[in-house]
Amino acid sequence: MKKKLAAWSLLCFLLCALMGVTAQAAWKNTSQGMMYTTNKSPGYYTGWHTIKGAKYYFSKKGIMKTGWAKVNKKYYYFGTDGKMRTGWQTIKDKVYYLGSDGARRTGWxxxxxxxxxxxxxxxxxGVRQTGLITIDGKSYYLNESGVRQHGYLRINGQVYxxxxxxxxxxQDKWVGQYYFQENGTMAVNQWIEGKWVGADGRFTGVINNVGWVTNNGVRCYYDRNSNKVYGWLTLSGKKYYLTPxxxxxxxxxFKVGNNKYYADKKGVVQTNTWKGKKYLTASGAMAKGWQTIGGxxxxxxxxxGNKSTGWKKIGSKYYYLGKNGVLQTNKWLSNKKYYVGADGARCMGVTKIGSKYYYFSRTKKGALMTGWIKYGNDQYYASTKNxxxxxxxxFTKGSYKYYAGKDAKLYKGLKTIGGKLYYFNxxxxxxxxxxxxxxGGATYYFEKDGAAAKNKWVKINKKYYYFEANGKMAVNKWVGQYYVGSNGARTNLTLxxxxxxxxGKKYxxxxxxxxxxxxxxxSGNKYYFGSDGAACTGLQVIGDKKYYFYPTGIMAANLTLAVSNKEYTINKNGVVTAEKTINVSGNTTGSKLAKFAIKYVGNPYVYGGTSLTNGADCSGFVYTVFANYGIKLxxxxxxxxKGPSSALIKAGYKKAVTVSTSSMLPGDLVFYGSSNYASHVGIYIGNGQIVHASNSQPYPQGGIKISAYNYQTPIKVVRYWS
Structure with missing residues (x-):
């Protein structure tokens, strides 16, 4: 009895608990929509629920759905009361069919x-279709209720x-004795492939070989004279090819010449259209090589004829064609290993992308390079970070500094950066x-910051050097109070x-x-200093006048002197007032000796010397002039x-022949001194003149010069050249 009582008590408790749940489940209207609350977590319905025989759908937040809703990739329709609809439904003037599960139906x-x-x-x-429709290239007719029709149909006065x-x-086919055209309408009162169809569309039995004619399955075209047509044919804008x-x-x-074409089942050559991976151009020819289609x-x-995809080497360049075959441009590819430019070609060398520059290998087929890069004599550096x-x-790498120019090439040699001069290895x-x-022939000093020293003294190895405004080291010139020598070092010479x-020059x-x-x-002497500051020497034209300056730079005045083969008369102001050419006539060896000798007029006198340019004494001058003509004196x-002895003559010395002063010829030697001893000698050049190396005074007082042969009394004249 106690067990029955306990069981009855438990049953009553469960019934009361269930009644409590039902009492707490209820619809609730919120600002976001209707909800259905319950005492179970989360306190409201979500997802699909059937309430009093009707199906509802609640969002994750518990809001009841109304109207169209997509659930698990399917579409459902819920009325304003939230109940799921099924069967035929007209919504906003469009007809839909919702299956028994409520899902919207599509397709057939x-x-x-x-x-x-x-x-x-x-x-x-999901909208129901009516009227003429085309699906997958096939046409159908659905009546006003959307039902697909069969058999003969009359639509808008046309038979289908x-x-x-x-x-x-x-479409484009015979059905019994009737022909239905490409648009699906029945043909009437016209020739169809050589057959005449009447007003009711039925073939009349009349045959005529004009136009398209099909015999034994072979379709041909005949012109108005019933002649069969061969080759290319264009009708109403459509192209055909008739087999020769x-x-x-x-x-x-099919192939014509070097090109391939494609024609549909009626023989119409397809143009400007894709055929699988191939493309038929405006002429109908299968595309080859590069083609632009739709931009x-x-x-x-x-x-x-297949379109290419992926990387393709065309000529010497690499291109990337996407999965759809479209040439890719201006983009990174292969996980940023390559970049293709505006022309689609894989970039090589320095390339600007956005605001940055990159280097793509010229030897590794355009691969992106980083770090140190060398190509030919050019060097670059690309960051390993970006x-x-x-x-x-x-930029600095290790303990060295570098500079990359606007073309990304590392600077080399002498370069100006920010107004400063630098040198790069x-x-x-x-x-x-x-x-x-x-x-380049000039010397520079680059300081600790790398900039060339300018307008300053620099101490290098205990010596001072001056570097000018252009950075070049000063040489052989005054810098302020100091003089710098040929090696640029400051000397002890002060201004x-x-x-x-x-x-060697005077300033x-x-x-x-x-x-x-x-x-x-x-000091009472006149000089002329040129644009470089050095004193002028020798003959000079200043303004429109000619002057002569001694090797010391002093201007000559109030005298007559010979320079080379000319004689100048100079007034007291130093101006040359007259000049004449010193002519040596004749083609004898003596004349040649005289002409040769006067070339060295103006060169210095050096006792014991024999050099025509660096200095000679009188007999040394004669000795060397004659030696140039093979005459040994x-x-x-x-x-x-006196002349050589017999023994010396046998040894090759030239014999001396004495001549009178009245018989002198150019090339003869004129001697001066006492009656038995010659202390001076000159070479006669004609016109009563000699050329000789005079005492140690500077020219024209001394040196190699021209004088009158009787400026002193000659003691003897000797000829060696005849």
């Missing part, structure tokens, strides 16, 4: 009407035929610093007023150390006057 559907199964077609959005089984409209010989229209793939570029294999080249900037591009370096000899300075130029008078003037 067989739906029963009573005991009859009817075919309908619903588009991708729908296959009794499939409902597909007959048979006249049969080509269908499918996009493709590459077609020249043999197969792969970009250094451009227009300084010509083999590796490293910036040079704390170094004196000779570049003083007056004339100073530097590097003139005032008391402030300024270099003087032009006409200057120093004794060395001393007195010996030259």
């Amino acid at each position: 559907q067989t739906i029963k009407s009573g005991k009859t199964s009817l075919r309908y077609y619903f588009d991708s959005k 035929y729908a296959d009794k089984s499939t409902g597909v409209l007959a 010989g048979s006249g049969a229209v080509k269908t499918g793939w 996009k570029k493709y590459w077609f294999n020249r043999s197969t 792969n970009a080249l250094k451009v227009n900037k300084w 010509t083999s590796n591009g490293r910036m040079v610093k704390k170094t004196k370096k000779k570049i 003083q007023a007056g004339i100073q000899t530097i590097g 003139c300075y005032d008391s402030k150390g300024n270099m003087l130029k032009g006409w200057q008078t120093v 004794l060395r001393v003037a007195n010996d030259q006057m």
Whole structure:
């Protein structure tokens, strides 16, 4: 009895608990929509639920769905009351069919009407279709209720035929004695492939070989004279190809010349359209090579005609064609290993992409390169972090500095950056610093920051050097109060007023150390200093007048002197007032000796010397002039006057022949001194003149000069040249 009582108590408790749950489940209207609440977590319904025999769908937040809703890739329709709809539904003037599961139907559907199964077609959005429709290239007719029709049909005054089984409209074909055209309408009152169809569309039995004619399955075309047509034919804008010989229209793939074409089952050559991986151009020819289609570029294999995809080497360049065959441009490819430019070609060398520059290998088929890069004599550096080249900037690698120019090439040699001059090693591009370096004939000093020293003294190995505004080291010139030599080092020579000899040249300075130029008078002597500050020597034209300056730079005045083969008369102001040519007539050996000798007029006198240019004494001058013509003389003037002994003549010395002064000829030697001893000698040049090396005074007082033969009394004349 106690067990029955306990069981009854438990049953009552469970019933009460269930009644409690039901009492708490209820509809609730919220600002977001209707919810169905419950005492179970999360406190409201979500997903699918059946309530009082009706199906509802609640969102994750518990809001009841109304209208169209997509659930698990299927579409359902819920009324304003939230109940799921099924069967035929008209929503906003469009007809839909919702299956027994509520899901919206699309495509062909067989739906029963009573005991009859009817075919309908619903588009991708589930809308029922009516009228003439084309699906997958086939045409159908659906009546105003959407039911697919079969058999002969009259639509808008035109007759059609729908296959009794499939409902597909007959197009471009005979059905019994009737012909249905390409648009599906029945042909009337016209020739069809040589057959006449009447007003009711039936073939009348009348045959005429004009136009398209099919015999024994072979379709040909005849002109108005019933002549069969061959080759290319264009009718109403459509192209056909009729086989030479048979006249049969080509269908499918065929070849004419070097080109391939494709024609449909009626023989119409297809143009401007794709055929699988091939493309038929405006002429109908299968595309080969590059083609632009719809603004996009493709590459077609020249043999197969198939469009290419992926990487393709064409000529010497690489291109990338996407999965659809479209040429890719201006983009990174192969996990940023390559980049193709605006022309689609794989980039090589320095390439600007966006605001950065990159380097693509010229030897590794365009692969992106980083780090140090060398191509020919050019070097680059690309960051290993972002792969970009250094451009227009300084950068440091290790303990060396480099500079990459606007073309990304490392600077080499002498370069100006930001107004400062730098030098970069010509083999590796490293910036040079704390170094004196000779570049192109000039010497520079690059300081610790790498910039060339300018307008300053620099102490190098305990010596001072001056580097000018252009960075070049000063040489052989005054810098302020100091003079720098040929090696650029500052000398002990300090600037003083007056004339100073530097590097073999004379310069003139005032008391402030300024270099003087032009006409200057120093210690009563006149000089002329040229644009470089050096004193002029020799013959000079200044303004429109001619002057002569001694080797010391002093201007000659109030005398007559010979220079080379000319004689000049100079007034007291130093101006040359007259000049005449010193002529040596004749072609004898003596004349040649005289002409040769006067070339050295103006050169210095050196006691004991025999050099025509660096200095000679009188007999040394004669000795060397004659030696140039193979005449061997004794060395001393007195010996030259007396002549060689018999033994010396046998040894090759020339015999002396004495001549009178009245018989002198150019090339004869004129001797001066006492009656028995010659202390001086000259070479007679004609016109009463001799050329001789006079005493040690500077020319024209001394040196090699021209004088009157009787400026002193000759003691003897000797001839060696005859």
